Amino acid sequence: MLTPVVLGALAVLLAGPxxxxLSRWTDxxxxxxxxxxxxxxxxxxxxLAALGAGLSLATDRLWAPPVAPADVVVAALAGAVTAVVLARxxxxxxxxxxxxRRLRRRHRERVDLxxxxxxxxxxxxxxxxxxxxxxxxxxxxIVVSRSTVRSLAPAELEAVLEHERSHLRARHDLVLEAFAALHLAFPRWVASEAARREVEVLVEVLADRAACRSGDRRALLGALLALAGSPAPAGSLGSAGSALAARVEVLRDTRPHRVQAAAVVALAATILAVPTLLVVLPWLAGLA
Incomplete structure (x- = not known):
């Protein structure tokens, strides 16, 4: 009976606080x-924690005999709530x-015209x-204006194009789409808006890094500053998009930060492993 409570508390922690x-850990x-x-x-x-809390509550009530009518009611309610969460x-x-996809298809058609x-x-x-x-x-x-072509130096223009190619290669649009869907699915008290904003910054930083690996860092910096404030249509990914000042600061930092990267990867693995084990292990024990 303890597992559903732990998973529920974990879901609240992972969805809100x-x-x-993390959104304030700008480093x-x-x-x-x-x-x-x-x-x-x-x-x-x-x-996983949100779905697992309901499922584990339902199975706890039904797998441990004797099963009382109240247990069936609680299990049904837990299953219904879990189904609603999954459906949302x-x-x-x-x-x-x-x-x-509809928005992007229409925009591509207009660009082609x-x-x-x-x-x-x-x-x-x-x-x-x-x-x-x-x-x-x-x-x-990949769309640029004639003004962009004329105002940027060749190296700057190539850096911008590589930035956009990186977005397309890595399918950053699917990452953003997933977090947008989570933001739409969960209630307002969940910190999904903070997550979505920060992920928008990260995909731009990743594209910046890719452009620097194949080109000149200074050229990209110059291009970003020249394009500052330039608009990008809804559904697209623009070079001068999210948090330009923060991106420029990150670009100027050329240190590798290997220790931080390893620690963050370990933290990510731990966060994902905890609810997974809490969901899987009790079921395996019940089947044994």
């Missing part, structure tokens, strides 16, 4: 891959994914400097 604390951005793993582990562990997750995932394609990049005749990508399972687009 922990994401709130995590200096190890973006490990930080992303930590955020994903926290979100997945919160879902699936529904929010469907709604989020459908809306984003007005843009000129040069070297695989869609160039818009626009006075504002813009650079962004429109992800998709097929037919992704």
């Amino acid at each position: 922990l994401p709130w604390l 995590l951005r200096r190890t973006p891959a490990a930080a992303m793993l930590l955020w994903q582990s926290t979100a997945l562990a919160a879902v 997750l699936l529904l929010s995932g469907h709604r989020t994914g459908t809306a984003l 007005v843009a000129r394609v040069s070297g695989g990049v869609s160039v818009l005749e626009h006075d504002l400097p813009v650079a962004y990508c429109v992800p998709g399972m097929t037919g992704s687009r």
